[in-house]
Amino acid sequence: MLATFVQQVINGLMLGGSYALVAIGYTLIFGVLNLLHLAHGEVAMIGSYVGLTLVLTAMSQFGVLPIWLVLIAAMIGAGIVGIAVELVAFRPLGRRQLHITPLITTIAVAFILQEAAVKIFGSEQRSFPVQMFDQLKGHDLQLGIFRITSVQMFIIGASLALMVGLYFFVEKTQMGKAMRACAENTTTARLLGVNVHWITVWTFGIASALAGAAGVLIGLAYNITPLMGVGLGLKGLTIMLFGGSGNIVGAMVAALILGMIETMSVAYLVPAWKDGFAFGILILILLYKPTGLFGSRLQIEAGR
Amino acid sequence: MHAVIESLAKVFTGIFSLGEADLITIGINMIMGLSMFLPMTVGQLSFGQAGFMSIGAHIAVVLTLYAGVWFPIALLAGGLGAGLIGFLVGVPVLRLRGLLLALVTFAFAQVVEVFFLNFKPTGAAEGIRGIYPYTNLWYVYGILAILVVFLARLRHSRTGRAFEAVKLDEVAAEAMGVNVTRAKLMAFSAGAFVAGIGGGLYAHFAVFIQYDNFDFKRGVDIAMYMVLGGMDVFYGPLLGAFIITYLSTALQFLADWRWEVWGSIVILVMIFRPQGILGRDTLSARRWFRRRQPTAA
Numbered sequence: 001m002l003a004t005f006v007q008q009v010i011n012g013l014m015l016g017g018s019y020a021l022v023a024i025g026y027t028l029i030f031g032v033l034n035l036l037h038l039a040h041g042e043v044a045m046i047g048s049y050v051g052l053t054l055v056l057t058a059m060s061q062f063g064v065l066p067i068w069l070v071l072i073a074a075m076i077g078a079g080i081v082g083i084a085v086e087l088v089a090f091r092p093l094g095r096r097q098l099h100i101t102p103l104i105t106t107i108a109v110a111f112i113l114q115e116a117a118v119k120i121f122g123s124e125q126r127s128f129p130v131q132m133f134d135q136l137k138g139h140d141l142q143l144g145i146f147r148i149t150s151v152q153m154f155i156i157g158a159s160l161a162l163m164v165g166l167y168f169f170v171e172k173t174q175m176g177k178a179m180r181a182c183a184e185n186t187t188t189a190r191l192l193g194v195n196v197h198w199i200t201v202w203t204f205g206i207a208s209a210l211a212g213a214a215g216v217l218i219g220l221a222y223n224i225t226p227l228m229g230v231g232l233g234l235k236g237l238t239i240m241l242f243g244g245s246g247n248i249v250g251a252m253v254a255a256l257i258l259g260m261i262e263t264m265s266v267a268y269l270v271p272a273w274k275d276g277f278a279f280g281i282l283i284l285i286l287l288y289k290p291t292g293l294f295g296s297r298l299q300i301e302a303g304r
Numbered sequence: 305m306h307a308v309i310e311s312l313a314k315v316f317t318g319i320f321s322l323g324e325a326d327l328i329t330i331g332i333n334m335i336m337g338l339s340m341f342l343p344m345t346v347g348q349l350s351f352g353q354a355g356f357m358s359i360g361a362h363i364a365v366v367l368t369l370y371a372g373v374w375f376p377i378a379l380l381a382g383g384l385g386a387g388l389i390g391f392l393v394g395v396p397v398l399r400l401r402g403l404l405l406a407l408v409t410f411a412f413a414q415v416v417e418v419f420f421l422n423f424k425p426t427g428a429a430e431g432i433r434g435i436y437p438y439t440n441l442w443y444v445y446g447i448l449a450i451l452v453v454f455l456a457r458l459r460h461s462r463t464g465r466a467f468e469a470v471k472l473d474e475v476a477a478e479a480m481g482v483n484v485t486r487a488k489l490m491a492f493s494a495g496a497f498v499a500g501i502g503g504g505l506y507a508h509f510a511v512f513i514q515y516d517n518f519d520f521k522r523g524v525d526i527a528m529y530m531v532l533g534g535m536d537v538f539y540g541p542l543l544g545a546f547i548i549t550y551l552s553t554a555l556q557f558l559a560d561w562r563w564e565v566w567g568s569i570v571i572l573v574m575i576f577r578p579q580g581i582l583g584r585d586t587l588s589a590r591r592w593f594r595r596r597q598p599t600a601a
Binding site: 101108114275286 | 324327342349396397400402403404406408411412414415418419422434520524527528531532535537563566567568571574575578
């Protein structure tokens with residue numbers, strides 16, 4: 001009983017860590033642009049396919065790639081896709097738009113990416129080859145009766161490392177400061193000499209790179225399908241609102257909570273109602289705590 | 305090249321050879337587009353119309369199939385049921401605006417989907433089969449005509465002007481004596497009512513409904529009708545519904561690439577006409593015959 005519970009906690013941590021990476025990307029983009037990027041989950045999906053393709057090609061040529069290299073490649077691939085999305089679906093719209101216009105363009109991008117993925121990679125479920133996991137073998141952690149596999153450790157460790165890295169990037173570096181300035185007030189940031197266009201591009205790049213990493217990590221734990229982005233995107237969105245929009249630390253904590261809730265509800269409640277719970281929580285948050293659990297830096301109401 | 309021109313020509317000539325089923329689908333989608341337009345008349349963006357459609361469809365089907373109720377009455381009951389739920393949901397939800405409202409209504413539609421996925425009396429995941437095919441062109445376009453007349457008259461009525469005021473500026477409208485909450489609730493519930501009727505029509509046309517007929521994609525489609533066609537005038541969603549429904553079948557010749565082409569069209573329209581294809585000025589003669597004046601940037 002206790003063993004399953006602890007196992008669920010570990011699964012929750014694993015899931016939550018990956019969700020957090022997606023949600024942080026959401027929060028970054030939302031913070032800087034004050035717009036929702038509904039193709040963000042699809043960017044993560046592309047990231048995991050980039051990783052998978054790389055692994056498979058490398059395996060047919062010379063051998064198994066180290067797992068961290070795959071992660072970095074997927075991040076770069078997803079980052080490029082994310083920047084392309086910004087240039088195609090956000091930039092041309094200008095800043096003074098109705099909220100709904102970027103929603104629609106990014107949904108269109110999401111459909112395009114899904115269809116492209118089906119076409120290029122096929123619609124069936126894929127997963128990383130077994131040889132990939134062999135390099136992690138033998139490092140399983142045995143704590144009494146509990147067992148954390150090395151894959152789980154890698155997933156949790158990589159997502160934590162990325163989160164900490166991002167936190168320091170945003171808080172301590174020059175560019176991170178510029179990003180926060182843009183999130184606070186774009187006009188003022190521009191007056192103070194921040195190149196807002198450039199920062200926007202970088203924000204998209206970094207957010208999408210994190211999503212790509214999440215795609216690979218989720219792909220390691222579960223499966224890769226062209227439709228995996230839909231669920232990921234929705235969860236990232238829920239977590240962003242849960243943690244407070246624009247609040248990076250909030251998103252991290254909320255992601256861990258939601259990951260736990262999800263694994264627990266699968267284990268102990270009716271699985272078919274799982275998504276109902278997630279959206280029920282979303283509705284309650286929006287109605288009674290629209291700034292999220294940990295407060296929002298931003299005003300997200302703003303008319304229509 | 306020749307083949308391309310020929311297939312493009314076919315896209316246009318195809319309009320004149322639409323079958324009854326196509327016309328019914330287009331009509332139902334137009335009704336759904338209007339159901340999204342109604343909340344928009346007070347500036348409310350509701351992404352939950354698929355949920356109300358689902359509720360209306362299920363109520364109407366249960367009535368005709370298990371209780372033998374006359375179809376128009378069942379339709380009306382489906383609409384009223386959806387409208388009532390819309391009213392109940394609207395009371396807490398309409399405090400929110402803009403993006404947050406869009407998200408909360410969207411989440412509502414998802415909850416409705418999960419509800420019907422688990423609701424045993426309507427077949428849970430299997431859905432309901434063997435629905436009587438009552439829906440025909442008369443019902444669809446009759447209801448559409450009533451809606452169009454209603455919306456055309458609404459614009460110049462007292463209520464319509466109040467809606468317009470709320471849409472433009474809530475605070476000013478309130479100061480002018482408009483009951484903002486009431487106006488919002490009316491428009492939102494009316495939208496839910498229309499969506500419920502559309503759901504009833506859809507169910508008795510498709511003869512088989514399942515929880516995922518009213519999923520995320522349906523909601524996005526409905527939103528696209530309005531956004532692409534134009535969200536300031538009621539004939540915008542009509543055009544949007546027609547274009548989207550028609551093109552998604554007419555672009556068959558693109559075979560595998562039609563979603564990519566389709567998505568690109570949507571993005572382009574949004575870039576150049578963010579308010580949708582039809583705006584308040586599009587059909588005004590004055591605009592087209594007026595001398596071009598340089599406008600201040």
